[in-house]
Amino acid sequence: MTTRKILLIGAHRLAILAYIALALFPLFWLLKVSVTPNDLLYSEGVRMWPSRTTFEHFEFVLRHSAFPVFFRNSLIVSGATAVVVTILASLSGYALSRFSFRAKYWIVAIMLLTQMFPLVMLVAPIFKLLSPLELTNSLTGLVIVYSAFNVPFATFLMQSFFDGIPKDLEEAAMIDGATQFMAFRQIILPLTLPGIAATLGFVFTAAWSELLFALMLISGNDAATFPVGLLTFVSKFSVDFGQMMAAGVLALIPACLFFLLIQRYLVQGLTAGAVKG
């Protein structure tokens, strides 16, 4: 190996390390502040780790704040949105991937169009639409809005996964005696598990961290999701950073668990061996 090559590899590794450090630093800071006692927060200056750590913020958040309610609401909204969107997107993605129909071009164009608007523009009309239906201040309303916004992208995502599965497989199943829907359910869907996992994960995190609509459509603590709930730590006179960060750390847990669960499918290439190898 030449020196040049070693240097190049070294530089490559260093660049990756620098990137990881940069990407993870805010998370580290979140954790650091969450365990810093209040009296040290402003008195110690900028330090990488406080001289004394405490879990009192976590305790307060869990015992004395409305955080568990926010947490439960977020879980319901994100979970429901992820499931609804994934079901709709796998059906529509399959249709876009496999069928040719007259309005296909326009449907794709319109779905793309929905992705081009800044969401802020839509807050007022959506509020106007939902309020006579009594869907403001309700988790169902949030699920509907989040689903509507995530279906187009998730459809394109699922379509690309279906495109990667050879058409021969369904044709073989149909000749073997399956209807198109049976072929979809028994042959194609199991092979799309990585895609479904990716879609679930993407939509779940998108809904989990959504603030704008949650803030606009929800008032009061009962139906608030946790990004809205975080704002309750901001009061008129001060920001309770320790508790806010502790809540943030707790909010990371389900997202991490979720990805741990689906990562097996994310990395697995199930189609290996389907066709010529």
Place this chain on the structure above:
Amino acid sequence: MASIDIKSVRKNYGHFPVLHGVDLTIRDGEFIVLVGPSGCGKSTLLRMIAGLEEVTSGEIRIAGNRVNELAPKDRDIAMVFQSYALYPHMSVADNMSYSLKLRKTAKEKIASAVGNAASKLGLDPLLERRPKALSGGQRQRVAMGRAIVRQPKAFLFDEPLSNLDARLREQMRAEIKKLHADLKATSIYVTHDQIEAMTLADRIVAMHGGIVQQVGSPLELYDRPANLFVAGFIGSPGMNFLEGRYRLSGDHADVELVDGTLIPIAPRPSLEPGGRVTLGIRPEHVVMGGTAGMEASVDLVEPTGFGIILHLSLHDLPFKVFTLDRDALKAGPKVRVEFPGKHLHLFDEAGNRVE
């Protein structure tokens, strides 16, 4: 098992026609090979019989019943795909039994059908494996097994051996032939490989440009090709063609080549004297080494082991000779070639065979 009737079947993609009216009757138990170059419509025809493509016009009947409107699952046919199309998330046994399970066959029946097919194809030790743990040849066998467990009315093969290496292809070709002799199932086999067509078929259907060029037994196509396309497509190395004009003098006929050489042939009453014709002769029928005949220069010598292919220039046009004579390896820069009359094929200006 069943017969298949194809009556003036056409296929258009939009306004673009890919099949211009195909008529074909396939007898019960017959092995038919559809052969032709890429894009000739052979796979489209097969997929229409399977129900995977819609029929633009015309009619397809399987065992006497019109199937144009039937879904693939209701046609009771089995198909082997070029890509094998094995279900990757199922074991070999599940792959083979899937069609029977869909038909709600009893468990014991499924087990015995899968067992029979597996032992016929030598798949017994592989039944629990997933497709990705199999070699190409084994996957090919599983695909065949999946087709035979169900005992369908007909087998459709879409270039099933194209993804195998040459040795394995030869072996599987023989196995398919044995299997057909054993099951006597009506089979339609699509290939672009004329050796597969020649060796497997009861009858070959040669296709080109969406039109059936000739239907006949392998030797009929080899001995009496109906037109220039079939003549050039069947046989390897391919037939040599020489342009010329038909000359008649009394009861004696010749083809006059561009350089004025006269090649004597049997008179063809249907031809106008002076008309343009094409003379065809297979490389293996050319006689070399005599003192008569035409002089050609040697461009290239290809020994195949079994014989030798000589690439010649005759009137500056490429011309091939296949010979078993090893002395041809030592051929000088010039050789003389003769065309025995009984091996000459004559085609008219439109490219059709003239007897």
